Amino acid sequence: MVTAKFIQQLGAIVGAEDVISHPEDLLVYEYDGSVDRSMPGAVVFPTCTEEVSRVLALAHREGVPVVGRGSGTGLSGGAIAPEGGIQIAFTKMNHILEVDTENRTATIEPGVVNLDLDNYVRKFGMRYAPDPSSQKACSLGGNIAENAGGPHCLAYGTTTNHVLGMEVVLEDGTVMNLGGPTRETPGYDLRGVFVGSEGTFGVATKIMVRLLPLPEMVKTFLGIFPDIDTACTAVSAIIGHGIVPAALEMIDALSIKAVQSVTDAGYPADAGAVLLVELEGLKEEVEDVTKEVESALWDTGARDVRIAEDPADREKLWVGRKTAFGAFGTIAPNYYLVDGVVPRTRLAQVMRKVSEVSEKYRITIANVFHAGDGNLHPCMLFDEREPGVSERAAQAAQELMEYCVGVGGTLSGEHGIGLEKKEYMPLVFNEADLDQMRKVRDAFAPSNRMNPGKIFPDGVSYHAGSHRAAPGMYI
Amino acid sequence: MTSTLPEKLASLLGNHGVVPANRLAEYSIDGLVPASVVQPTSREAIAEVLRWAAAEKLAVSPRGGGTQMSLGNTPSKLDLVMDLSKYHRLLDYQPADLTATVEAGITLEAFQRELAQGGNLASLEAPMADRATIGGILAANSSGPLRHSYGPARDWLIGISIVGPDGGETKAGGKVVKNVTGYDLNKLYTGSLGTLGVIVEATFKLAPFPTDSGALVAVFPSMQTAMDEARNLLAQIYSPQGVHIVNALTAEKLDLPFNVPTDGACVMAFCSGRSRAVQRRLEESATLLLERNASQVERLDEPSGAALLRRLTDLGWSAATTPQLSLKINVSPSLVPKAIAWHQNSGIDPPGILADAGFGSVRLFWWGEEALPISGVIEAIVRLRAIAQESGGSVVVEHCPLPAKAQVDVWGDTSVEVELMRRIKHAFDPLGTLNPGRFMGRL
């Protein structure tokens, strides 16, 4: 239990100024980007691994559950504190410790913001490839916990493919190194299984990531389509031709309107959908693939294909993609987003289902998503003050998740299960499958004190609420 | 009880599912001959044998093509070998989704043949691809000369099914290319060497079949200059997908188009992809190597390039190139130039060297006819490990004389992490049925 004495002990470890426990100070730590909320007993802001280790050891002795917190942009409730638990916020552990240009690696603390890392290493002609749409705000620690994806993960893989090593602290304060500076390490791949464990195995206190050299040529185009069905066909055609672009993103009509109302991204207001395609690589590769992509777009029924001629043009197209979620605030004050993923050949079929569901539950749904990966993001837009609408949104989400699973897909492509989707896990995994997962968690955290109550169904249903759209937020 | 073993197994699998007693020696591991070998053809049979074996407290070693069974520590116990090579169908292939699902016993070569028909490729490489199975490749997290660019097997696996020692089948991941639904147990099983469960089914994301490929070989006066030029080549925008350096001793085993002088070295570079890009990579790389004082640069167009790639992949594993002792040093790529000289501290004869300059590994081979002294082998492993560990690296023993194996852990020294691995192993295989003793820390 979080008692006054416990808070004092925390203060003795990290310094009294780095512990907060007054309810009014805790308000912002009550929620993340998802629908749930719960107030932590205290939040601590350690500045080094040793402090993290001592905090965890103390909490372990006192039986207090602990959850790590990055930037709180998670969309599945991962950073919500469990009943009677505390949060370790990594805001103060936000230093880039080393950039090794020869080995193309960076070593960072978990609180470093994704885009800050990328901007920093670009000075050395490199980049950090995983680029979640929340990259202006989200932390690398949160990215590791969720195995975050982003538009460019289509070609380069998600966070897990870019993490070399981690220093982690387990529930009892044990500090351990998983992976390391070498691409291969003997033994079980503990690093690989830690990534995506949603904070339930322990917290990462130091992270070594791989960087990639900047490509020789980048080409970005916008395929403009009469409707979303045709645009989906184009996605299948591109992948089916054996082309895996660096990024392949879909933006539907409603999202185009929302985007264009806040910024001019150059998306035609009357388009049914646009596809944002980016190619990268050697000049010859990009030139050859450009021709193939262009003909795939035209052949499947594009109304127009525009190519960004310079970096400024390119940036403009991307700003559109990246402001979409913020722009939804102009449509409705609340949003709730489904993260289902399906085989890419099923996209058109699934998008038809999305529009059916929208009609059936009388909920506006906008779609901006990682089409190349088959990762949907149907975003329900509503005003929670309207009676019954939150419940309808939740039902619509459930129907969509069930449908995704039904066509051979799954619940989440990048946002994680957390609190939000845990009760749906049986749609995909049976008890025996889940037991294998629990075994690994219990090996890392035998007392199950790291972020308990997440991922696994336990009959406690989440509070059907909704997140407020924040216009202008870079998401 | 062992006398009734074959009978019991025949009752479970039928006679065709049990290997005749006169062939058991072919399945021995480090000199231990199993009491029985089964070749199941269905999941039900795999599950039933495992369930029964656990009840009888037998030790089971899964096996694919058997190309690598000498790896790992000597088993602490071996009763039954489960040969999966007859469980080998392609279950699902969706060229338009770039995904495919197979049974674990399919060979890499057979899998690639099927995929090529749909214009795709699995980005997997393994020695002896005509025999190596997908299950074995995953169990060993195998990789090949292009690993620097395409990554090892773990980067391509998206879904897996395993049968545990209790006979229960479980799955993780799925058939979609991006997935965070539940823990990523794909990663845990990949490289677990069959100690957590028998892999029965795997789903991969695929890559389009490259339309062109080719190789370069260049001769340099010394290992150090070759190494520096290889690193320089890797820093170029047009760098090949794999760059490797061998000394003269290793070059002899590769059947190169020319001789490498005794103190000299050879850089090998491999490119694949779309035609114009491949041609540019090859041309600019060749120009650079010549400018940098390579005494000779040869371009190997297909099929010669692919043939060299295959010889390089098989090096150290094929019957003709299997050494007495081979060690793999894992280090950061920038340390490879140093690591190629570490063997000078080993106290035994100079080895054949193969360095992967981009990925960060150095393999050392002792092929000599004369038997190496066991104490010298152990001393060499201990010394090299100490140096590698100081630099954040590790040394894995790939081949070594059996008496030496008894005295060193082939995977390396144990650390705190091994305690966690032990907890995982214990939770998945509480009776120690699967490959007991062979993994790190003799788990």
Ligand SMILES: Cc1cc2nc3c(=O)[nH]c(=O)nc-3n(C[C@H](O)[C@H](O)[C@H](O)COP(=O)(O)OP(=O)(O)OC[C@H]3O[C@@H](n4cnc5c(N)ncnc54)[C@H](O)[C@@H]3O)c2cc1C
């Ligand atoms: C508008 C918007 C757009 C988004 N777009 C994307 C997208 O394109 N792709 C994508 O993948 N996600 C996206 N997200 C989701 C979210 O940004 C990611 O999941 C991100 O990785 C969370 O990082 P965070 O720092 O905010 O983590 P938090 O929300 O603070 O925490 C998330 C989880 O990480 C754990 N955690 C935090 N730090 C650590 C640590 N050091 N060690 C261990 N566990 C830790 C927490 O316990 C929690 O379980 C989006 C979110 C928003 C709001």
Ligand SMILES: Cc1cc2nc3c(=O)[nH]c(=O)nc-3n(C[C@H](O)[C@H](O)[C@H](O)COP(=O)(O)OP(=O)(O)OC[C@H]3O[C@@H](n4cnc5c(N)ncnc54)[C@H](O)[C@@H]3O)c2cc1C
């Ligand atoms: C430890 C080790 C390290 C290696 N390192 C490299 C390397 O760095 N580079 C390289 O190119 N090649 C390496 N190889 C070789 C490469 O991985 C082999 O090509 C591959 O293992 C061959 O498959 P196989 O079917 O012949 O397997 P086998 O030799 O039959 O089996 C290999 C291992 O996998 C287990 N196994 C086999 N099938 C299954 C299954 N279905 N389920 C669970 N476990 C199973 C076996 O018990 C055994 O431990 C390595 C192999 C091993 C074992």
